[in-house]
Amino acid sequence: MLHLIKFKYNNEHTLIIIFIKMNLSESQRVTIEEHVETFLKKPGALLPLMHAIQDSLGYIPEDSYPIISAAFNLSIAEIHGFVTFYHHFRTSPSGKNILQVCRAESCQSMGSDGIESYCKKVLGIDYHETSKDGAITLEPVYCLGNCACSPSVMMNDKVIGRITPEKIDNIIKAAK
């Protein structure tokens, strides 16, 4: 498949890029191009750009790299290196919800080990995996800043303190 992509730059130049082999859906491609255009002139664009793509699509498709590569004059290796450096970014879709379990010291002192294994057991998955029904992706996290009420988990954007297996059950039930 051949794609022609244009970016306005400084209102004077037009950047034209030609690609082959892109397995993005049309809407994904449009979204990525819109975000690229938004951040094209911003210093340090890669960080907010990747957030924007992941917030819109749920992940950063590796097939977006050629577009970003051409727009920012970076190699695909540099973009891959950037994305994989940061734990927050993912290159494949997650489940409907992301459950992050804090593994840091404060939570450990209050028994987070037990919470970790409980989550893995009831969901039947390990970290970085998604439950069979697609409802929950389980991720470790290193501190949520809720250390006064350990152990803690974060369900999507919501932190829950003094977590217990019962509270985990409720979270999972609500996510189904």
Place this chain on the structure above:
Amino acid sequence: MAYKIYIPIDSTALSLGANDVFEAISAEAQKRQINLNIVRNGSRGLFWLEPLVEVETEKGRVAFGPVSTNDVEKLFDNEFFLGREGELFLGLTDELSWLKNQERLTFARVGITDPLDIADYEKHSGFKGLKNAIKLEPQLIVKEVADSGLRGRGGAAFPTGIKWQTVLDTPSKTKYIVCNADEGDSGTFSDRMIMEDDPFVLIEGMIIAGMAVGAEYGYIYLRSEYPDAQHVLNKAIKIAKEKGYLGSNILGSGYNFDLEVTRAAGAYICGEETSLLESLEGKRGMVRYKPPLPAIEGLYGKPTVVNNVITLATVPIIMDKGALFYADFGMGRSKGTLPIQLAGNLKQTGLIEKAFGISLKELLYDFGGGSFTGKPIKAVQVGGPLGAFLPEAQFDTPLDYEKFSEINAVVGHGGIVAFDDATDMAKMARYSFEFCAIESCGKCTPCRIGSTRGMEVIDRIKEGVDQDKNEQLLRDLGETMVNGSLCAMGGMTPFPVISALNFFPKDFGLEKKETSA
């Protein structure tokens, strides 16, 4: 007339159901046709009592807590909104010993005001420091901060005045203020509280920093695990712009300053200042060599102040009350106050701002009330995952940068995590290496590879394989990492590991006597 009620919106209070309590109280008030004026304040920092509901009375604010939705009916039956004694009644908030025994300077407003009410901020001495700073030459602002003795509260404790002076003295048309809000240390939450509960104080501190060194743009590099802080900061920045505190010609002073929040992406190493700058520039967060110092060649090669949230948020009170007022608190070369965060296995956890010099013992037992589980406290870790584990024999150590340094420990960002006697310290030491392996940027070999080899050596010691040889190997590895790493990640990971080995050899299966402190 409406009764004034305070229900916190701080994310720890929310993590314990403060929003549900807010909704239940609102609904019950409507049902009983009682007119309430509910303010969503920050947290007072007594997290074991959250959600803490306060009622304004003639004598001052009285507290009820911890309140759950099940308590709401009973509270109304007892007419709590009149501040009447009854179930969950704790008395006047300011008279609670936890708060009464603190010296709140940086946190003076936290929990008292509505975080996004700029008029409330101004009423509580907000922007006074900025207004004083506007009247001063940049050099005099820097001198005031230097004279206060303020040191970097992020962990490295570098004198803020010297850093600012270097940036001021480095000629450049473009300079930057970067706020390090990548608070990744376990056991710390004071940055988060400032950003969520009193965001204008951070903005004010950054504006003053900009005036002092000649910078017109700032970034707050905020960890992605703090979505609530991000929302609050973005709203606060918008409000500050509308009120003329940010933008061109601030309050008619001729100074310009603007700032934005940049969301990080979950890499612990980006709390290290040079790695943070790389990340802000849109690169992998690889640690840079120093020199050049960021103060001379920082963001995009320009002179840059990189300060922690608490450091910047402390500047307004210094500029308001004067350097000497601030320097009067503390001991030795640790001047002023430190926001201490009690966390982990303690009965009473939360935020305590105290002058330097308070002992761990006072913090753990007088403030903390001992362990949550009721078992003896076996060890504490101060200063995050790179801080040493301290045994009970060292609990008399006063919180002071130099005193901690003498016992190979760090005050760091002031986070204290307590562990009870069920804790396996060899497991904690192994975790320190595991964390280092996960979070290392990979630039230095001792950190990148030593962390994984370290886990394996600990495993062998625990399995009883060549224990003497492997113990020596572990100590050698520690020395290599300390001396052969560019930054604190590899350079300090051995602190918790070796301290655990020294003080709790039995947990490693080593039959030696416990080393005395």
